[in-house]
Amino acid sequence: MQVIADNLQLLIEWLMGVPVGLKLNRPLSTVLGKFFLYHLYLWKTYIDIIKPIVSTIIFISSTVGLIGLSFQMALLSDLITMASLHCYCFYVYATRLYGITLHGLGSTLRMFGGRKWNPLRSRYDSGDFSWDQLCVGMFIFSSLLLLLPTLLVYYVVFLALRLCVLFLQGTLRRLIWIINSLPSYSLLLWILGSPSLAGKSNFSKYLCLVNKLNIFHLQATSYSK
Template structure:
């Protein structure tokens, strides 16, 4: 007798073989990638001789390369979402009998024919019903983009902190060194008439924060401040956000 149990349930056979096939492929990929990962790890460890800031810079570049596909899909979703919002706004003006005048930069009144109103209504309904789907894609990939940009911003500020770490300046400030003095104090010691005027000069150290800001190296550019209002407006309007 022939065993027709496997022939009667082909999906069951596929379901049994698929995990085994997947495990074999994953194992092969791991075995092939192991020497490459070890080589990459050794190369990355060699960068340690160039300093911690260099390693942080390499991490920022690697983050950009690894998340490049997220950026591509995010750009597509953001552009599509922005175009839909612009189209809905323009078609909404059509119902009000108005249109945007790009030459004068204002909204003027306009009379539309019934055919134009009919086509505009169809286009408005299509864009309106497609908006939830586009919005969900936009939310997902915008969240990923914000996470990547936020992590990159933290690494950038960490690199700036390491480049301007004021250990030497702080030690001089604690020791009241004249090298970090902010001003001088003149005191009259003796006045003789007729005779010379005797004065003493004493250096005065400023606050620690003022001393650190004055001793930041010139080639090191400070990180720009995050404009939260502009960032939130860009997210709501579907505009692209860039590393901060």
């Protein structure tokens, strides 16, 4: 978990600069970077506190998990969830900021079109706006539009991290399902040619005198017998 936090810190510091040559809004990028770095500092402090407890839990779970591979993979999925908790929080923060910005842009655009949201009837109604209100709306729209690329970069980066975590967890869940559904023990016995599984089948034919029907009897025997 410490390695993930250190790499995430390097990523945030890279975003605060000039990522892939993109010229972002420097004040906003600095504020967002310091905000995420502060939360990352809190996460590192939390890791230092719970590290002995987590190590004990992992040791006990790993010892118990020797009885099955699916248990080990489920434990790994839980550890990934716990180790990426701060990544999920950063994704939520970036998503909320990006969503608020898009909502503000949409509201100002509707204001320029002479429409406003009516919360009582839950619909858009026509509205009359004064020149001062339109000037304020233009100022808000221009500010949000200039800040949108910086927020979009942070949103895309943390969204990519979140998708990577979800893909990894989904892969582990699929593997666990395959392991639990596949008859691994019987398949292994069949590959090794175990006498407890391999055998021969005998068919016996009987004639029913009452209904004049042929009755077949199947008897399976193993080589161990």
